[in-house]
Amino acid sequence: MHPTTCTGTTAAVPFKVLSIVRVTTVEELFDVRGTPCSFARNNTIASEEAPIERVYRIESGIVRCCSYTEDGLRQIFAFAGPGDLIGFPDLDVWHFTAEAVGPVTARFLKPETLDAALLSEHCIAKALRRHCIGQFERRERHLIWLSHLQSEDRLLAFLEDFGEVATSEGSFVNLPMTRQDLGDHLGMTLETVSRCFGCLKRRGAIEMDGANRYRLRGQQGRATAA
Amino acid sequence: MHPTTCTGTTAAVPFKVLSIVRVTTVEELFDVRGTPCSFARNNTIASEEAPIERVYRIESGIVRCCSYTEDGLRQIFAFAGPGDLIGFPDLDVWHFTAEAVGPVTARFLKPETLDAALLSEHCIAKALRRHCIGQFERRERHLIWLSHLQSEDRLLAFLEDFGEVATSEGSFVNLPMTRQDLGDHLGMTLETVSRCFGCLKRRGAIEMDGANRYRLRGQQGRATAA
């Protein structure tokens, strides 16, 4: 039907008029229509089972997306960082809990706003589909970590992955979450996480500056020989 | 824009004219436009990294969706059964391998066909988004199994889950996959899978008719006490 020019990256055009302008990317939509908000450390941004009244894009800080089992165990599915989206407009209720690991700033949209954009702009619909699939692939990678890597390599895989997204200051990467958080993400106890940090340091795979800042050192490969 | 009546379930209207008719559900789209095909046991339906030229809906049989790591280990993400969709139109290449566990029949569409439907029918777009999110939630449940349940409960959780979808003949559920397949799905060795079947039988949680047919027996709860 109406052919639409979809540019992948959009330069930050200084919009002042909100009404007529066509918004053709998800990023733009949040920039133009999103409402800023912020959360303190350990605040709950969204609760599992609660109705979805806002969908978020994180601006700064780290959010843990997790689920609590009936026996009180916690599984952290992902740590979401700046630029990441949280929530799908098509769902009625949250399927996970989102909590601020440290201070977090974000922007939110009403699901209806995003829904309307999906109807009128196929580019946005496609971008959202791809986003969903991307998350999907992340979960599958995570599954592979849990079933095929043992603790030390699991932690290393995470650190490599996290380094990609996280802002590295002076080439050290900030790790705002606790050992318990990491354990609940990687399916191991906090003690094992701590021990693995020790092993990785001794092995020379990582360097650390305090307990919460790390830097990868070269291509160290796996502890387990092929 | 054009408001469209979207009925969740569509009665099997006997269409003979393919051209003008509007197709408003994914099911209908596969029924009307899909091409039937079939695969023998252990045939590869799709290979990871290969371009996506067809998206499938399974009609009969079970398909394992998996990925092979560089060290030759296999992770089975899911066993797809009748009615399940395999492949996303938005991706260029397959992000997993799909193989027939036993004989499989399916229907396929060209991604372009589905893409076109997504553009013209918002109902279909929404249905596909929900499908994707559903798969997503499945992976997250799987993650919880892997990190918080031990082998016996993990197998039981799978058997409960699989029983939901699988066709039960005389209330026994057919389990066409091998112990190795189950192990690669549940993150344990084939020996452990076998041993867990033994434990579950002894516990009275399941009944078996041969090695590949099972039946759940009541609410047995978990082996691990709360």
Next chain:
DNA sequence: CGATTTCTTGAAGCGGTTCAAAGTTGGTGG
């Protein structure tokens, strides 16, 4: 029927958990 694959069972070894205690960090108030 023999040949191959799949399943079951056993015994030893190892990785991660559990429980326990000490060390470290960061924030608060005297």
Next chain:
DNA sequence: CCACCAACTTTGAACCGCTTCAAGAAATCG
């Protein structure tokens, strides 16, 4: 500025569940 407290991290030792290796039983197929 230092003392104190709470939260977090590190380290140690015993224990347990799963893996590994190995052998035998059962099912499947030409």
